[in-house]
Amino acid sequence: MTGENSDQPIDDSPERDRESTEARLLQLASLGDRADALVHEHPELLTDVVRGLTEIDTAAFVSANPEVADRLQELLWTGLCEAVGGDALDDVSTVATVTFAAEDCSLAGHLEIDGEAGTIAGGPGRAENGDVTIAGEADVLVGLLAGDIDPKLGYLRGRFEIDGSTGTAMTLAPLLSRLSGQLPG
Secondary structure, eight states: BTTTTTTSSSOOOOHHHHHHHHHHHHHHHHTTHHHHHHHHHOHHHHHHHHHHHHHHHHHHHHHHHHHHHHEEEEEEEHHHHHHGGGGTTTTOOOOEEEEESSSSSOOOEEEEEEEETTEEEESSSSOOSSSSEEEEOOOHHHHHHHHOHHHHHHHHSSSSEEEOOHHHHHHHHHHHHHHTTTOOO
């Protein structure tokens, strides 16, 4: 392929980069049934999943590959729980279940935070009895987890909505920032 006014090839590397990122995510998703062992042995997989999702149109990817979303989330949530250091839940006394739900695709996941016990767990799908639901575009939700979107500013700017206790959600905002800071590599 060449440009209109020259015989120089058009640089379509962003398209190739997106395709290679999507191929990498598909490959990682195929490993999803061994998420615990994989993330424990290779913590950088968490960063690969999160960064990969920030590099593509997440909603389009999930819509084109719906079976992959849950497997990637298994890696994502297992990885986040594995990566959480003992100090990530310092100053968090809240016990809450937070659902993250994309408005532009079927992507949904949840975090169960027990600040009193110092534990965090998560998984694909909406929580049955969640305290808070954070809803927005898939890319915004991934940006929250990746640390690319500040939770407080994102909410104030209307990038996502909160259903449930806004106070609980804002209490957990620093935790989201700390979780993104735990990404290996």
